[in-house]
Amino acid sequence: MLSITAGFGILGLNLSQPPLVAAFNAFNEYRGLSYGIGGDEGALTVPNYIKHYQPNLKGYSVGDHIGLYCSVSSCPGRYIPEKDQLNAALSGSLSINLQHQLDYLLSEMKVIPGIDVQNDWKMINIQIGSNDMCSACESGYENITSPDAFASHIDAAVERIRANVPRVLVNLIGAFNVSQLFPVTAGQAYCRPQNNDPSTVGNVQECTCGSTPGGLDKMDELAVEYNKRLYAIYEKHQQTKSDNFTVVYQHSNLNMTSFPIEFFSNIDCFHPGLIGHQWVSKIIWNQLFSPQSLKPSVFNFDANETVYCPTDSDRIATN
Incomplete structure (x- = not known):
């Protein structure tokens, strides 16, 4: 899990605030607004959609705090458990850092009041890869960002979850093709709110x-x-799913050429802003109830995207 899941920069730079306050807030992680695990009241997030049906849901992150950075060479892994809860994402993370995040997740799961680790069902989202792609051009990173290395990091994380977490659904979310955002955002004044220098x-x-x-x-x-x-x-674990463990896969082939510029945070036009997180929460949630054969293969931005409301007969599709 990476800075997108951590909620980095969701509210961007607010120029109506005093400059120092605006700069400080812009680099916050808005954990409670994160599309996949945020739980701030009224936020459009997957946990809040679940809470509509199961108000006793536990583990969603709330509020915001200063960004906590992780890299290949240095991953101190600081967390603020009262806000992060079970959001183990760290800004800057690559797939090689997943084990570090699982260290926190697996331990924190056991201490949050109201969670019965043995009997409660859990959903663990894994969405990572943007920083792997971005780092692949750096000297010394080729081996840890190769497709095979990426797969080994993900597979090891899934296997560790299977070995240590009973009654769990692992929700693998496809990696965003971040290359598309560069031509979309190039030259946009929105992306440099403090000056006129495109660089x-x-x-x-x-x-x-x-x-x-x-x-x-x-x-x-x-x-x-x-x-x-x-x-x-995902296909491998289709052969091993049981009453205690399963893996599902959600496509994330986003057509970024269809995005309004406000999809992105104005702090860097790399991370999604609030509009982006809200929309992604809907397409991930809606896919949960569709079998693989019926999931869309490409997603075009739709400001009027609706949230699917499951019926009593609906179940999360595991095939």
Whole structure:
């Protein structure tokens, strides 16, 4: 899980605030608004859709706090449990950091009041890969960001969950093809709210491949291969699913050319803003109730996207 799931920069830079306050808030992680695990009151998130039917849901993250960064060379893994709850995502994380995040998740799951680890059903979302793609152009990162390495990191995480978490549904979410956002956001004044210098747009500073010759093509290739590997892991576990464990897969082939610029956070035009998180929460939630054969293969932005309301006969599709 990475900075998107951590909720980094969701509310962006608010120019109506005093400059120092705006700058501080812009780099917060808005954990309670994160599409996949946020639970702030009124937020459009998967946990809040679940809470509509199961108000006793536990483990969703709330509120916000300063960003807590993790990298390959340094991952101190600081958490603020009273806000993070079971949101183990760390900004900057690559797939190789998943084991570190599981260390926190598996221990925290046992101490939150009201969670019966043995008998309660859990859903664990795994969505990562953007930082792997961005780092693939950096010297020394080729081996840990290759498709095979990515797959091994994900598979090891899923196997650890299977071995240690009873009654769990692992929700694998496809990696976003982040190369598409660079032509969409290039030259946009929205992406540099504090000045007129295009070179200061955050995405080209944060994503090495985004500013490297041939880097966008490399990310295109990695996005395809990463998602092939994720789907293969899902298929493997279709053969091993049981009454206690199953893996599902949600497509995330987002057509970013269809996105309004406000989909992105204005702090860097790399991370989704509030509009982006709200929309992604809907397409992930809606897919949960569709078998693989009926899931959309490409997602175009729709400001009027609706939230599916399951009936008594609906179940999360595990095939």
